[in-house]
Amino acid sequence: MRPLKVAVLGAGSVGSQVIRLLSEQAGDLAARVGAPIELAGVAVRRLDAPREVEVPAGLLTTDALGLVGRGDLDIVVEVIGGIEPARTLILGALEAGASVVTANKALLAEDGATLFEAAEKAGRDLYYEAAVAGAIPIIRPLRESLAGDKVTKVMGIVNGTTNYILDKMDTYGSGFDEALAEAQELGYAEADPTADVEGFDAAAKAAILASLAFHSRVTASDVHREGIAEVTAADVASAKAMGSVVKLLAIAELREADGQEAVSARVHPVMIPRSHPLASVRDAFNAVFVESEAAGQLMFYGRGAGGSPTASAVLGDLVTVGRNRLAGGLGTGESAYADRAVLPMGETVTRYHLSLDVDDRAGVLASVAAVFSEHGVSIQTVRQEGRGADAQLVVVSHEATDAQLAATVEALRGMEIVRDVTSVMRVEGELT
Amino acid sequence: MRPLKVAVLGAGSVGSQVIRLLSEQAGDLAARVGAPIELAGVAVRRLDAPREVEVPAGLLTTDALGLVGRGDLDIVVEVIGGIEPARTLILGALEAGASVVTANKALLAEDGATLFEAAEKAGRDLYYEAAVAGAIPIIRPLRESLAGDKVTKVMGIVNGTTNYILDKMDTYGSGFDEALAEAQELGYAEADPTADVEGFDAAAKAAILASLAFHSRVTASDVHREGIAEVTAADVASAKAMGSVVKLLAIAELREADGQEAVSARVHPVMIPRSHPLASVRDAFNAVFVESEAAGQLMFYGRGAGGSPTASAVLGDLVTVGRNRLAGGLGTGESAYADRAVLPMGETVTRYHLSLDVDDRAGVLASVAAVFSEHGVSIQTVRQEGRGADAQLVVVSHEATDAQLAATVEALRGMEIVRDVTSVMRVEGELT
Numbered sequence: 001m002r003p004l005k006v007a008v009l010g011a012g013s014v015g016s017q018v019i020r021l022l023s024e025q026a027g028d029l030a031a032r033v034g035a036p037i038e039l040a041g042v043a044v045r046r047l048d049a050p051r052e053v054e055v056p057a058g059l060l061t062t063d064a065l066g067l068v069g070r071g072d073l074d075i076v077v078e079v080i081g082g083i084e085p086a087r088t089l090i091l092g093a094l095e096a097g098a099s100v101v102t103a104n105k106a107l108l109a110e111d112g113a114t115l116f117e118a119a120e121k122a123g124r125d126l127y128y129e130a131a132v133a134g135a136i137p138i139i140r141p142l143r144e145s146l147a148g149d150k151v152t153k154v155m156g157i158v159n160g161t162t163n164y165i166l167d168k169m170d171t172y173g174s175g176f177d178e179a180l181a182e183a184q185e186l187g188y189a190e191a192d193p194t195a196d197v198e199g200f201d202a203a204a205k206a207a208i209l210a211s212l213a214f215h216s217r218v219t220a221s222d223v224h225r226e227g228i229a230e231v232t233a234a235d236v237a238s239a240k241a242m243g244s245v246v247k248l249l250a251i252a253e254l255r256e257a258d259g260q261e262a263v264s265a266r267v268h269p270v271m272i273p274r275s276h277p278l279a280s281v282r283d284a285f286n287a288v289f290v291e292s293e294a295a296g297q298l299m300f301y302g303r304g305a306g307g308s309p310t311a312s313a314v315l316g317d318l319v320t321v322g323r324n325r326l327a328g329g330l331g332t333g334e335s336a337y338a339d340r341a342v343l344p345m346g347e348t349v350t351r352y353h354l355s356l357d358v359d360d361r362a363g364v365l366a367s368v369a370a371v372f373s374e375h376g377v378s379i380q381t382v383r384q385e386g387r388g389a390d391a392q393l394v395v396v397s398h399e400a401t402d403a404q405l406a407a408t409v410e411a412l413r414g415m416e417i418v419r420d421v422t423s424v425m426r427v428e429g430e431l432t
Numbered sequence: 433m434r435p436l437k438v439a440v441l442g443a444g445s446v447g448s449q450v451i452r453l454l455s456e457q458a459g460d461l462a463a464r465v466g467a468p469i470e471l472a473g474v475a476v477r478r479l480d481a482p483r484e485v486e487v488p489a490g491l492l493t494t495d496a497l498g499l500v501g502r503g504d505l506d507i508v509v510e511v512i513g514g515i516e517p518a519r520t521l522i523l524g525a526l527e528a529g530a531s532v533v534t535a536n537k538a539l540l541a542e543d544g545a546t547l548f549e550a551a552e553k554a555g556r557d558l559y560y561e562a563a564v565a566g567a568i569p570i571i572r573p574l575r576e577s578l579a580g581d582k583v584t585k586v587m588g589i590v591n592g593t594t595n596y597i598l599d600k601m602d603t604y605g606s607g608f609d610e611a612l613a614e615a616q617e618l619g620y621a622e623a624d625p626t627a628d629v630e631g632f633d634a635a636a637k638a639a640i641l642a643s644l645a646f647h648s649r650v651t652a653s654d655v656h657r658e659g660i661a662e663v664t665a666a667d668v669a670s671a672k673a674m675g676s677v678v679k680l681l682a683i684a685e686l687r688e689a690d691g692q693e694a695v696s697a698r699v700h701p702v703m704i705p706r707s708h709p710l711a712s713v714r715d716a717f718n719a720v721f722v723e724s725e726a727a728g729q730l731m732f733y734g735r736g737a738g739g740s741p742t743a744s745a746v747l748g749d750l751v752t753v754g755r756n757r758l759a760g761g762l763g764t765g766e767s768a769y770a771d772r773a774v775l776p777m778g779e780t781v782t783r784y785h786l787s788l789d790v791d792d793r794a795g796v797l798a799s800v801a802a803v804f805s806e807h808g809v810s811i812q813t814v815r816q817e818g819r820g821a822d823a824q825l826v827v828v829s830h831e832a833t834d835a836q837l838a839a840t841v842e843a844l845r846g847m848e849i850v851r852d853v854t855s856v857m858r859v860e861g862e863l864t
Contacts, residue, residue: 135728137576140576145572148747148748148749150457292744295740297734298733299732301731302729318580320576320764332751
């Protein structure tokens with residue numbers, strides 16, 4: 001069998017692990033693919049940069065565009081990240097006849113359509129298991145295992161940094177700033193943590209998951225995004241008192257709107273009961289929870305980041321794509337046949353958990369309940385806690401549109417008897 | 433596009449849900465496969481049996497062999513179960529040119545080799561996601577997503593009945609008989625619960641998982657099997673006192689033996705710490721925990737049985753197989769290239785947790801420790817509890833061969849100062 005020629009774009013933490021595994025697992029990979037894999041070139045920014053893996057000097061190049069355009073490559077692995085030059089390189093690789101494996105969530109979430117169309121036109125595979133939740137197989141299960149079922153909801157802890165921070169806040173009662181500083185010290189958060197903390201990273205993954213689960217095109221800009229910087233120790237304590245925990249979730253959901261099925265895609269902090277499978281996902285682990293009509297509830301759990309776990313996902317794709325090359329076939333391509341609309345956040349149906357500091361006088365509960373009712377929001381539970389200056393109302397609403405709920409909170413803030421709205425959090429799962 | 437002709441063998445709880453979904457999801461299935469799916473025939477034992485789904489009378493037949501031999505079928509779905517006539521029918525279908533999707537764990541675990549060879553010879557797909565852990569995608573992730581990685585261990589809660597029973601024993605402190613009776617009343621256990629309770633069902637799944645994870649042939653008879661009938665309320669309480677829980681696990685593990693990598697495949701009750709992801713799998717849910725070199729720890733969770741969840745897995749396979757038919761390609765086939773030996777249980781390395789009722793006198797701990805040492809077993813922790821007639825030793829060993837551990841227990845039972853060995857349980861994960 002002729003060997004399959006593979007080029008790797010980028011030799012950072014993921015790329016170097018891909019290169020290491022290609023060499024260490026060469027025998028097994030050849031047996032599984034049906035032909036040996038030959039590392040044909042590695043594109044880097046600087047030839048003399050320090051690297052975690054040794055690359056034969058003859059294979060290194062700074063001319064990534066020249067590499068992908070060589071014409072003799074079977075597979076190009078793109079692990080540079082970011083929009084450009086990654087997009088140009090992937091398009092160039094496909095045009096030159098190579099199949100592509102990428103871990104590039106940002107690019108897929110912003111401009112997946114261009115890539116998928118180019119792959120289809122070229123008759124080549126474009127695989128991207130590593131783009132969402134690192135080592136956790138989630139793309140393939142959604143695309144293939146559940147292809148005969150109807151997925152109705154996907155909820156994921158897809159950002160390890162924010163899960164680490166929220167887990168520490170939950171475990172030690174620490175505030176956001178303190179937990180973030182600890183995460184930075186331990187290398188779980190970057191010096192500029194914006195992409196993680198503000199939910200940009202999770203939003204890109206939400207767009208990819210929503211597109212895949214609902215066979216529609218959802219981009220990062222379609223995803224409603226709220227980060228965790230506003231989550232306070234009081235919010236977390238309030239959740240704890242309810243037997244719940246606060247997680248940053250990427251949610252993709254199918255919802256009826258005006259008689260049509262539309263997609264809701266969003267990233268925001270959520271209060272979930274501790275009995276929910278996602279609640280026990282600790283530290284920087286990731287997990288994706290899926291609900292479908294026939295299969296019911298599924299969850300996929302593992303390491304969402306890191307060079308080695310991400311490289312595992314890249315190589316799994318590489319084996320499949322390699323087998324397809326040899327067989328002259330193609331994998332399940334991308335499909336957006338359902339072409340569902342994306343719901344604006346205001347029309348998305350959610351539930352709220354609210355804590356209010358209120359005056360301790362007769363009729364407070366009734367007045368507050370009236371405000372909910374005026375805005376068309378029905379209350380599931382309301383609990384009065386504390387007396388005098390500590391009097392508090394804890395309210396959990398039934399489902400209503402996010403706009404109705406936001407308007408209710410706005411109105412509550414304007415009430416004289418409401419001294420402060422101390423916590424507003426969306427809710428998933430049944431709180432007890 | 434010409435429609436793909438599909439025959440379903442068996443119209444029981446799984447078959448009827450497959451037939452229902454084929455009709456209800458017809459539009460989505462056609463879009464995902466690339467051609468409509470046509471139900472071409474349904475083989476049943478009795479034409480007039482009551483069924484959960486309506487099948488056009490013209491499609492029903494009792495001549496299953498005639499149906500699979502028709503020659504115009506694209507895909508045959510086998511959901512009869514058992515060894516015969518399922519094997520003959522699958523072989524007949526492959527020979528007649530159809531691809532096959534099966535949920536038949538017993539047959540795959542007993543004689544998978546025959547089926548896989550027939551599929552390869554016929555140049556047809558044989559898919560079986562539904563055979564292990566129902567709706568949970570585990571076959572595809574092991575076979576494809578982790579194909580570039582090295583799997584070192586698979587531990588699964590793959591039998592819902594026994595998990596339900598053990599969960600009730602853990603939650604309510606009930607005994608095995610009581611929990612089994614409750615499970616039978618609720619329909620979680622059959623009138624004759626042998627296949628579940630004695631671990632036969634889990635052993636078949638262990639064989640399939642071990643074969644797949646380690647690219648070797650492991651049959652059900654290679655799997656060491658112990659059920660849960662001997663698990664007592666005292667065992668469960670003892671685990672609880674250690675912050676642990678008892679689960680029936682199917683374990684497939686790669687182990688060094690005489691300088692070679694060999695496979696250990698076994699089913700037995702295990703004590704695992706409550707912090708382990710498998711510990712929180714409640715009721716009749718299933719979960720499969722995977723460890724691999726690059727990806728690290730992964731877990732897959734969901735419903736392991738039931739008509740509708742199993743049908744979801746069958747249809748996922750059907751979509752992939754259907755796409756392969758249309759493209760003229762084949763999926764990743766079975767591979768046993770590594771051909772690793774299976775370790776006898778005695779040579780498998782495990783750890784034990786032991787509770788001993790002992791005489792409360794000086795030197796007891798030293799005498800007991802000496803017995804471990806004589807058998808080459810080192811002790812991780814030993815704790816003396818209670819005084820006088822309630823004196824107890826709780827011992828957790830380090831890793832040793834199962835034969836050494838069994839001999840140690842045997843010797844302990846013969847000691848005068850050991851009044852009783854009240855609990856012997858294997859251990860996975862770090863007990864604290």
